[in-house]
Amino acid sequence: MTASATAPAKDAARKGPERSTTVVDARGLTKRYESVVAVDGLDLKLREGEIFGLLGPNGAGKTTTILMLMGLTEPTAGDVRVLGFDPRHEPLEVKRRVGYLPEHVALYDDLSARSNLLYTADLNGIRGQEARDIAESALERVALADMADRKVRELSHGMRQRLGIADVLVKRPRLIVLDEPTLGLDPVAVEQLLDLILRAAREEGITVLLSSHQLMQVQRICDRVGIFARGKMVASGPIAELAEQLAEGLTVIELGAEADAAQVADALRAVRGVVDVMREGALWRVRAHGDVRPQLARAVIDRGWPLAHLRLRDFGLEEIYLRYFERTS
Amino acid sequence: MAAALARRRARLARPPVTWRDLVRQPGLLAVCRKELGDQLGSRRFGILFVLILLAAASSVYTASGAIKDALSQAGSDAPPHTFLLLFTVAQDPLPPFYQFLSFLGPLVGIALGFDAINSEQERGTLARLLAQPIYRDSVINGKFLARLATASIMLVSITVLVGAVGIYRLGVIPGGEELVRLVAFLIVAIVFVGFWIALGLALSVYFRQPATAALAGIAIWLFATFFLGMIVDTIANALLAAGAVGDVQGYVQLQDVRMSLARISPNTLFSESTLAILLPRVRSLSFILPQETVGMIPDPLSLDQSLLLIWPQFTGLVALTALCFAAAYVRFMRAEIRSL
Known part of the structure; x- marks a missing residue:
């Protein structure tokens, strides 16, 4: 009974935004660096299973927002909950469930693709055969299985970016946060990467928050977007709605x-x-x-x-x- | 709200922290394992290992030759503690093993530590690392422990290797006490290199560029190894020439000041303590007037007395190491992620 009851419920959660739970809930989030206000009273709500695009020019405060959500930097004011946890007080709980891919994906160049993933697994407390299985399936997911034993420095930029996605998937996250994932990629690589993100999100019910200043690229996969300028969210909603407005x-x-x-x-x-x-x-x-x-x-x-x-x-x-x-x- | 309160209460009600908890700190072992693998597999480790091994082997080889000559001239059996002489005796132009270590140990420590944090910062892997469910401490603690382990492996294996060469050349088997002294010597040496690793680590936190950190490390190494001694001597000589020293009392005081100043340098602390631990006949590490030695029995000190003798030096070394590590730790823990 349980199996048949949960499957449609999960489906419904993915489809109907009204009934889904809140993954990210930020209220009045503010970050001040000395004299500069990087993020100014941000309200942000992410529902389970949606792909949200945080869009804005460089320096709009996108990365700072992400860092605050991850508990990597302290907000000056405001309140955040990520998956019900407060990143200020329970950063480990947040980091256990959220995969974060920073801007300029950086992996260990002199380790192989597989070793990089195994290290991430180890940091998440996964070792041995389980870690190897997870790394293998993550590599397959991003179509890098045949590159598993190559050193990262031998991989192309697009491959590294895909490996970055695999790295994020290793901890089996409920939310993934991607900071400018398409930066510096050629159009074909961008398409590949976005498809990958889309599939991972839809197949595993992962919520995605991605930031970008390259709108044309990411609009295809975003359920909703938020437009960010000078630390403020100036508009948010589905693209069609924004267009109408x-x-x-x-x-x-x-x-x-x-x-x-x-x-x-x-x-x-x-x-x-x-x-x-x-x-x-x-x-x-x-x-x-x-x-x-x-x-x-x-x-x-x-x-x-x-x-x-x-x-x-x-x-x-x-x-x-x-x-x-x-x-x- | 109620759930948050319950979680808070649970956090406050946790039992006190034990050593076990420290080792099980999320991520500590993972970081340590990875760093140890990196270090031991690195070219840098290979180069340093070969460098120290060659220096140590040549020094011990010539020392064993000199000892053998002296023994055959005396025509007697080897006196006790002959084995330890391998590490303290030298034949020109080579310095003895322990002095080689006091020159090259800092180089090993700085080479292992200078890019620990800033290279990850430069490549951008630090942000990804800190986004994993680990404490920030685990990163710096794990890196330090892994490097300390690397240095220990290097020092122990080299000492055992050259010790074996010495045993073969001399035909003297070390006794139990000598082995214990050798272990004590190794512990002191590891702490000494540990100080330089901690210094390198601190530099890698304070300087963004690994090259700058390396340069600063080498500058401090040169200062502690060579210049501090010269400066201390210059100050002492100036005081002497200025007539500040009138009588014997004053002279003794001057020597005390001079030694205290020299002991700012971890190299001095290391040299003094290794000398006392490897040469049981060293009875004192402070300045002694010839009159004071009257009535002293020229017998070697027992092991516990030698350990007692080096205790202040050893404590000083540990304290300096802790100080350097604390400087690195505080800066690292407080830094904004964006500046990391």
Whole structure:
């Protein structure tokens, strides 16, 4: 009875955010370094099984936030619970359950891939055959089983990053925290790595918190994102929701016309329904009530200017990100 | 809230800490095992081992030659404690074994310790290490213990090796007391190298660059080994020339000051204590006027008396080691993770 009862419950927990438990709960988290406020009154809630992207430019306070969650640095103010434990008072309990991959994955270069994992297992109190089995399956999981006995210095950057993920999985974590996992990887390696994270999270029900400043890369796998700027969370939620909020019910259209800039701007503004017009490189960005592409095209063509480009733009993460930073800066 | 209170109560109600708990400190043994493996397999260890072995072997080899000559000239059987002479006698231009150790021991300690923390910091592995469920102490304690073990393995095996050479060359079998003295000598030597490891460890915490730490370590080594003696002599001579010393009393005081100053250096403490432990006829480590030796029986000291004689020196060495380690420990435990 228990087996059949728990399986759907677990499934439900993964699917329905309303019913899942809270993995990370931070309230008013603040960190001050002498005169600089790195993190300023952060509220963050992570539900079990979700993949949360902490997005923001360099220096926004992402790493500091992660360090506070891990109990690696003391918050100046505020309250945190990770899996129900307070990282300030029970850091070992947190570290036992949370896998953390720091920025610039650093492994022991002169040890083999396997030895690196065995050391991590040993630090987590796992030794002997059990440790070897765990290392083996972690290496298989990241498709490095045939590299197990190579020294880390012989591995490529992408392989090291994958080995870093394997290293995090060794302790069988309930939450994994990845700080800029895709940094410096080529697009193919990024895809591989993200798939790996996605699979691990979904198959084993692991909650993932990843930080990045490369939005386009990570948006694919994130259930929710939080946009972080100057120590503050300026927006958070599913990407579609953020996009809706941002668009304010307006449609955004890209347009390219080869003519005098001032004249084009005036012509576009004159179209009914257009709210504003902005220059973006060689293109124009037009915000309007509803899809006014036919009217815009007519306005350009009627004046005899060649129409080079016309496209309805979705609110992607990049758009969201840029907009929020425009607002805060 | 209630759960948190219960946990807190459980924490407060824990029984007192025992040695067993210290060894079982999460991560201590894991760090220690890994570091020991790294050290023993490193090229650095190989180089140091060969260096010390060559120095020790050549010194003991010539010493055994000199002892053999002296014995055959005297035409008598080997007097007691002949075996220990292997480590204290020298033939020019080589210094005796114990002095070689007082030169090279610091080098071993600094070489083992200078990059213990900062190299992990530089490679970035420290953050990952500290994110594992271990206490921060375990990292520094484990690293220190592993290095101390490495140095012990090195010193013991080299002493046994050259001792064997000596036995073969001299044909003298060490007696029980000599072996105990040799063990005591090894303990003193390990603590001495331990001081330099602790110093190296402290430098590796205070300096971000391993190269800077190594340079600072070598500077301190040179100062303690060579310059401190010269400076102490200069001060003493200046005092003497300035007429600060009028009578015998003053002269004795001056010598006392001079020796006390020299004993700031762990090298002095090491040399004095090893000499007293290896040469049972050393009766005192302080300055003695010839008149005071009148009536002294020129008999070797018994083992316990020799141990008593070196007790202050040994305690000093242990204290200096603890001081250095404490400096490293405090800094390491208090550092912000971002600056690590």
